[in-house]
Amino acid sequence: MKHIKDIQNELLEAVQTSPYGEKTIVFGEGAENPALMMIGEAPGGDEEKQGRPFVGKAGKNLSAFLEVVGLKREEIYISNVVKLRPTKESPKTGKAVNRPPSADEIAFFLPYLLEEIKTISPKVVVTLGNVPLKAVTGERKAVIGDYHGRPVMLADGRTLFALYHPAAVIYNRALQATYDEDLLELKAFLQKEGLA
Numbered sequence: 001m002k003h004i005k006d007i008q009n010e011l012l013e014a015v016q017t018s019p020y021g022e023k024t025i026v027f028g029e030g031a032e033n034p035a036l037m038m039i040g041e042a043p044g045g046d047e048e049k050q051g052r053p054f055v056g057k058a059g060k061n062l063s064a065f066l067e068v069v070g071l072k073r074e075e076i077y078i079s080n081v082v083k084l085r086p087t088k089e090s091p092k093t094g095k096a097v098n099r100p101p102s103a104d105e106i107a108f109f110l111p112y113l114l115e116e117i118k119t120i121s122p123k124v125v126v127t128l129g130n131v132p133l134k135a136v137t138g139e140r141k142a143v144i145g146d147y148h149g150r151p152v153m154l155a156d157g158r159t160l161f162a163l164y165h166p167a168a169v170i171y172n173r174a175l176q177a178t179y180d181e182d183l184l185e186l187k188a189f190l191q192k193e194g195l196a
């Protein structure tokens with residue numbers, strides 16, 4: 001079994017000979033062998049600056065999530081599918097702004113995420129939005145609307161619990177009630193399994 005450091009080193013080596021050699025790589029972090037691993041899409045500006053996943057605004061969302069489900073940040077493992085910040089140049093300001101990760105970026109980073117999951121070996125994988133949902137299920141056609149808010153058994157025996165991405169909830173206020181209900185379902189599931 002590989003150690004998480006081995007996977008990180010392999011990734012850094014591959015990045016150096018890739019088109020992403022100049023980018024900051026934001027690794028996953030947290031408990032090894034935790035009950036729960038959370039997987040987001042990709043780091044944003046705050047994460048790129050600090051070199052850590054889910055800080056800044058996304059970190060606040062994460063704290064609210066942890067509060068509801070009854071876990072601490074250091075008790076879980078947190079990562080992203082794509083480990084660099086996908087950016088484009090804003091036509092207005094000329095500055096770098098976030099964009100969704102490309103298919104090439106996802107394909108480059110996916111094998112390392114799958115290795116990371118095996119090594120961290122969480123019982124429950126919580127995905128935020130469509131990008132990690134597709135990555136974890138291996139189903140290109142998987143959509144969050146079909147999966148969210150209930151435990152789903154994955155091929156490797158782990159449990160997937162898919163949530164909407166908190167950013168989607170901000171852009172679509174109608175999703176807030178669904179997101180809140182899903183969190184309570186996750187909490188009930190973790191308690192039933194003795195995991196929180």
Ligand code: URA
Nearest residue numbers: 040041042053054058
């Ligand atoms: N920050 C992350 O690290 N991941 C996300 O998916 C969003 C913000």
